[in-house]
Amino acid sequence: xxxxxxxxxxxxxxxxxxxxxxxxxxxxxxxxxxxxxxxxxxxxxxxxxxxxxxxxxxxxxxxxxxxxxxxxxxxxxxxxxxxxxxxxxxxxxxxxxxxxxxxxxxxxxxxxxxxxxxxxxxxxxxxxxxxxxxxxxxxxxxxxxxxxxxxxxxxxxxxxxxxxxxxxxxxxxxxxxxxxxxxxxxxxxxxxxxxxxxxxxxxxxxxxxxxxxxxxxxxxxxxxxxxxxxxxxxxxxxxxxxxxxxxxxxxxxxxxxxxxxxxxxxxxxxxxxxxxxxxxxxxxxxxxxxxxxxxxxxxxxxxxxxxxxxxxxxxxxxxxxxxxxxxxxxxxxxxxxxxxxxxxxxxxxxxxxxxxxxxxxxxxxxxxxxxxxxxxxxxxxxxxxxxxxxxxxxxxxxxxxxxxxxxxxxx
Amino acid sequence: xxxxxxxxxxxxxxxxxxxxxxxxxxxxxxxxxxxxxxxxxxxxxxxxxxxxxxxxxxxxxxxxxxxxxxxxxxxxxxxxxxxxxxxxxxxxxxxxxxxxxxxxxxxxxxxxxxx
Numbered sequence: 001x002x003x004x005x006x007x008x009x010x011x012x013x014x015x016x017x018x019x020x021x022x023x024x025x026x027x028x029x030x031x032x033x034x035x036x037x038x039x040x041x042x043x044x045x046x047x048x049x050x051x052x053x054x055x056x057x058x059x060x061x062x063x064x065x066x067x068x069x070x071x072x073x074x075x076x077x078x079x080x081x082x083x084x085x086x087x088x089x090x091x092x093x094x095x096x097x098x099x100x101x102x103x104x105x106x107x108x109x110x111x112x113x114x115x116x117x118x119x120x121x122x123x124x125x126x127x128x129x130x131x132x133x134x135x136x137x138x139x140x141x142x143x144x145x146x147x148x149x150x151x152x153x154x155x156x157x158x159x160x161x162x163x164x165x166x167x168x169x170x171x172x173x174x175x176x177x178x179x180x181x182x183x184x185x186x187x188x189x190x191x192x193x194x195x196x197x198x199x200x201x202x203x204x205x206x207x208x209x210x211x212x213x214x215x216x217x218x219x220x221x222x223x224x225x226x227x228x229x230x231x232x233x234x235x236x237x238x239x240x241x242x243x244x245x246x247x248x249x250x251x252x253x254x255x256x257x258x259x260x261x262x263x264x265x266x267x268x269x270x271x272x273x274x275x276x277x278x279x280x281x282x283x284x285x286x287x288x289x290x291x292x293x294x295x296x297x298x299x300x301x302x303x304x305x306x307x308x309x310x311x312x313x314x315x316x317x318x319x320x321x322x323x324x325x326x327x328x329x330x331x332x333x334x335x336x337x338x339x340x341x342x343x344x345x346x347x348x349x350x351x352x353x354x355x356x357x358x359x360x361x362x363x364x365x366x367x368x369x370x371x372x373x374x375x376x377x378x379x380x381x382x383x384x385x386x387x388x389x390x391x392x393x394x395x396x397x398x399x400x401x402x403x404x405x406x407x408x409x410x411x
Numbered sequence: 412x413x414x415x416x417x418x419x420x421x422x423x424x425x426x427x428x429x430x431x432x433x434x435x436x437x438x439x440x441x442x443x444x445x446x447x448x449x450x451x452x453x454x455x456x457x458x459x460x461x462x463x464x465x466x467x468x469x470x471x472x473x474x475x476x477x478x479x480x481x482x483x484x485x486x487x488x489x490x491x492x493x494x495x496x497x498x499x500x501x502x503x504x505x506x507x508x509x510x511x512x513x514x515x516x517x518x519x520x521x522x523x524x525x526x
Binding site (some may be wrong): 103106107108109110250251252253254255256258259261262265266269270273274277339407410 | 436439440442443444446447449450451454458459460461462463464466467468471472475478513517
């Protein structure tokens with residue numbers, strides 16, 4: 001285990017953890033329910049640790065991408081359904097992330113939203129064309145570490161630490177009306193979806209193949225998933241806690257992406273604001289690339305095409321065309337004029353609906369001794385995996401009714 | 412097929428609801444946006460924000476208020492007029508003025524919720 005590689009891997013996971021949906025839902029959750037939803041972030045983070053570790057392990061041991069194994073394990077029909085569902089969920093998410101990039105560039109430069117969407121998307125596509133996988137992952141992950149300013153800002157505003165720590169205990173706030181209870185449940189489901197977006201596991205697993213992981217890399221995989229994702233999740237929790245501290249007393253329920261940056265501007269002024277916006281820009285840009293590449297990986301792996309950013313773009317032409325098309329379609333969705341914040345809602349909603357479908361094959365593969373041998377899920381991994389599968393299935397069943405009953409969490 | 416059956420009554424319910432109670436969420440949105448606008452102007456007055464950020468936020472907040480107003484099912488109501496007044500306020504209005512609008516909208520919200 002190379003300590004430098006491990007540290008870089010953890011830092012990349014931390015910087016790459018937060019995306020537009022976490023930014024939006026963490027800030028909203030904090031302003032609406034104070035610290036009461038922190039535990040949902042904690043529970044969902046353990047979930048993504050479990051599935052992230054499994055996906056990395058499958059990549060390292062079976063040395064085959066998840067979607068390739070999935071087609072053989074589930075058969076063509078069920079495999080196609082899974083593929084289609086994850087492609088749609090990732091495409092909506094990618095469009096939301098590109099919208100987020102455009103909004104942040106708009107806050108930084110004052111340029112028009114549409115122009116910023118085009119400039120941002122072209123810049124991201126150029127970086128995907130030019131950079132090898134490791135550098136794509138590291139540049140956006142490490143620059144996303146600017147997001148740490150949110151944790152520093154939280155310390156600077158002196159929150160009630162006791163109450164904040166109490167938020168890690170599973171709870172439903174007392175005295176909520178039925179309507180408020182439904183909104184609380186909607187937010188819980190949305191947070192689970194935002195933290196456990198399916199693209200994360202597939203991108204991480206394909207990255208393992210790109211970097212030619214083997215069984216010797218399994219300890220690095222475990223540490224990166226647990227420590228990296230855990231620390232990354234603390235950034236989301238910091239955004240939630242600052243929102244509870246600053247926005248609730250001001251009667252603000254953050255409706256636009258830029259509101260989150262106010263959490264840093266209030267204690268640190270214009271310099272803090274710019275650092276926060278830069279962190280958000282790189283974190284969301286990284287997520288845009290990950291969602292787009294996750295789709296190109298899934299499609300190429302399923303149909304057995306040449307794939308990967310360790311090859312030159314023209315050495316894997318169908319893979320290259322796939323990510324370029326997905327990115328272009330996502331950009332076109334944003335250019336139709338749809339509100340990116342609305343798109344975030346749809347991304348979270350659609351992702352939770354397909355989450356069980358996308359994680360079940362991974363759970364089956366990671367537990368299958370014929371593929372994984374001695375590295376198949378142990379009793380702890382297996383039990384946790386199935387507990388989380390039941391949890392996300394329940395969340396998927398409840399998501400649509402909760403969305404309609406609460407008007408998307410607005411009440 | 413079961414999903415379609417589950418969705419149908421919910422969609423019907425959502426589509427059929429009209430009147431002040433259906434507008435409650437948009438009044439709440441506008442109230443929150445007015446408070447946010449006040450917070451932005453307050454921080455801008457203290458020199459804590461950049462010009463580009465402030466003008467982009469003003470544009471976004473206005474757009475969201477406009478969307479909330481357009482979604483009202485009773486467009487001639489007193490809360491719709493309050494939203495129109497809010498939209499007529501200049502970008503750099505003092506925070507107290509914006510908070511006053513937020514309070515007025517909150518009163519409508521409270522009145523409808525207790526009805």
